Amino acid sequence: MGTFLRIPYFLFILLSVFVSSANADNSIEQVRFSDTSDTARIVLEFKSEPKYSYFSLQNPHRMVLDLQGVERKFDFSTVTISGNKIKRLRHSTPKSSNDTRMVIEANKKLNPRVFILNPTEGFSYRLVVELVDPDPVPVSPINNSGPNRDQDIIVIIDAGHGGNDPGSIGPEGTYEKHITLSISKKLDKLIDAQPGMRGVMTRESDYYISPNDRPKVAARENADLLVSIHADAFTTPQPKGGSVWVLSKGRADTELGRLLEQTERSSELLGAAADVIGDRDTERYFAETIFNMSMDLSRALSYELSHELIKDMKQVTSMHKKTPQSASLAVLTAPETPSVLIEVGFISNPQEEKNLNWEKHRQRLAEAIFRSIKRYFKKTPPDGTLWAKWKNEAPAIHKVTRGESLSLLAQRYGVSVKELKDANGLRSDLVRIGQELTIPK
Template sequence: MLRLITFVCLMLTLAGPVAAAPNPIGSVRVAPAADKTRVVVDLSADTAFTYFSLHNPERLVIDLQNTSDDQDLSLQGDTGSLVRRVRYSTPKNSQSARLVIDLTRQADPNLFTIAPSGEYGHRLVIDLNDSQPGNAAVSAAGNTAEAVRMDSTSNQRDRDIIVAIDAGHGGNDPGSIGPSGTYEKHITLSIARKLAALFDAEPGMRSVLVRDGDYYIYPTKRPEIARKKKADLLISIHADAFSQPEPRGGSVWVLSMRRADSELGRWLEKTEQHSELLGGAAEVISDNASERYLAETIIGLSMDHSMSASYDLSKKVIGEMKQVTRLHKRSPQAASFAVLTAPDIPSILVEVGFISNPQEEKNLLWDTYRERLARSMFNATKSYFKQVPPDGTLWASQRDRNRTHRVQSGESLSLLAQRYNVKVSSIKEANNLRSDVVRIGQVLTIPRT
């Protein structure tokens, strides 16, 4: 018997490990975005994989080890314009599965696995970076006519003021979930679309939706999209939540000084992007040290202006929102939100209320209430830009023809000089002022620069 046991053990050792049962595929989800499309493959266990691309036609081939190929791969919902379908092909061996993603055009793939988290198990994530992101954005937004209008008007002097509106979360990220199951991502998109309609109906203003569908965009990518659209302002819309149902009310957030300092350093390290901020000056500066010094100066000034403008606008938004809803915070709050980190674009994040509060969830489900919230943001933004329209816009041209300012509470000559980019002495001379004291309600003539 001992010899028999020894023999069996020896044979098992020589035969090697017994093959494990195949790992079944749970499902396949596709989430299109403006610049890429994400494909997520749900798996029951961590799986080794290899992949390669094929051309004419464009395909991405993925080999999954120890995986079965009997799961239905039919896609549901909006898959965008890049991915045609996901299918099986002949695998390397009986213990593996070969997935093929048929594409409509070339894409640069990036694949990685994610460990289980929350309600999701093991996942293989395939990010397909679109070779024609402009086409994808137009397809996702269904806005071809608008894109043509943008191109035709981009070189006009009296251009529109462009407001980028970011609906928080989206796609596989629902955001906070209310007591009755309301998803934050749906509320934010609805308000964003209403706000966009108000801007588009206002002469001299135009909106850009960072996300116009149920797909996810990384927070750091959202200000990049706003910059590509040449936005003058970024408004990110969210709904707050807490572990208890009692907290309620809206709030407005700006970038914290600590995060601003770290972002300033990060931008200074991106030497290849200095020309983006320096414009044509970068082409004539041959000294790298001089270019870095100039970039540091410009980025620093740009960041200071953006943060100051963001704070001024946030106060106006709070003033308008308090007429619609209760406020959780009555003054602008500072935080390290990635969506607010553009150094050259004033950016605010608006929490429209606590979706975790049953009454506020009910309010947010009311279409008229969402319309009022959108209008409060619109009124505040319009009021702000009427005072300080960006150079080159229609509103700036109109302001210069009749440039006056009515002094409001908390304003001083030095503040007005900074806002309008003129000297204090010039304002005093234009208004025959002998001192730096101004009165609330006093109408001042602001000289042109």
């Protein structure tokens, strides 16, 4: 009887060693970090599906993630940490020599949310750790004209969908998330190559970001524009063509109310002006008025850009909608950033799916979008940017109309007739209708 009992126990030990050794070949391939106003997000990529457990500790605040059967090779110190929620990532002593223990050191108490994303094209298993701030710092009004603003025009480029959200799927199996990411990368490259402009992508590879978190990137970056790239779809293959969308007035009013409710005191929105006002009811009235005007301006600028986008996109593809459309779209709710959503075509249409899979077509779409953005900002560059400086320094151009003379124009622009003649190389005081004159500073 004793021998009978010892043999199964010996086999159990051997089996345990074998299973432990077999699981030890999993490893962390890559770690990415991102931060929004209320959530820090860590994505770990693995060779195979990981087994994990986690728990939180206080004094100091940290989260401990145990990864079973994962080699301890990845250097967490190479991960770039941003924002004010997380201090650093580090290793700690695991339960077993075949495991990895990652410690996330936090600056405050954060609520963890952990889940696994299954493999998709180009990606293996991903373990996502989201640390949610239960008391996020309210987003303050953006002052783009202040002395500390970035001199570059900042454009947020949002590639729609991603990760476990593929978006629409074409008849041949094309995922919308791959098309949007490709066009977004091409647009980002064009913007970064333009002096005085800088692109910031909401996602740079295939991972999921909540639609509500995407406009937060615009607030964090003090952005001048948000452009979200998508591909449309329908239940039948016939519809085709692109369209451009802006936030509806109803959704804008809802977001205004939500923003004011989330702010504990309206004085946080008004800054130093609140010290002059003094009365809380008056503070709220002024805060609501200012934000209402700001959001109305953002929507008006979004419409203005939308018309430019349609003008350029129709040179590359057919347009399903000839005028800008409005809808209640979460991605367009950045409170003070003009925002547009571009549908580059119907992925459910077989011919448009084929076009969108053609790299040259995606490049042409990115170039068309870039031309519109460039023309829009050339006309109305944000205060404090290099483009605004260049525009102010550039001489004005005046096109002569009926009844105008050099003396009249000199009086209007506050320069002398001689200065006008010298700036334009004129030998006489005569001008003709339609003639373009450079007006000196």
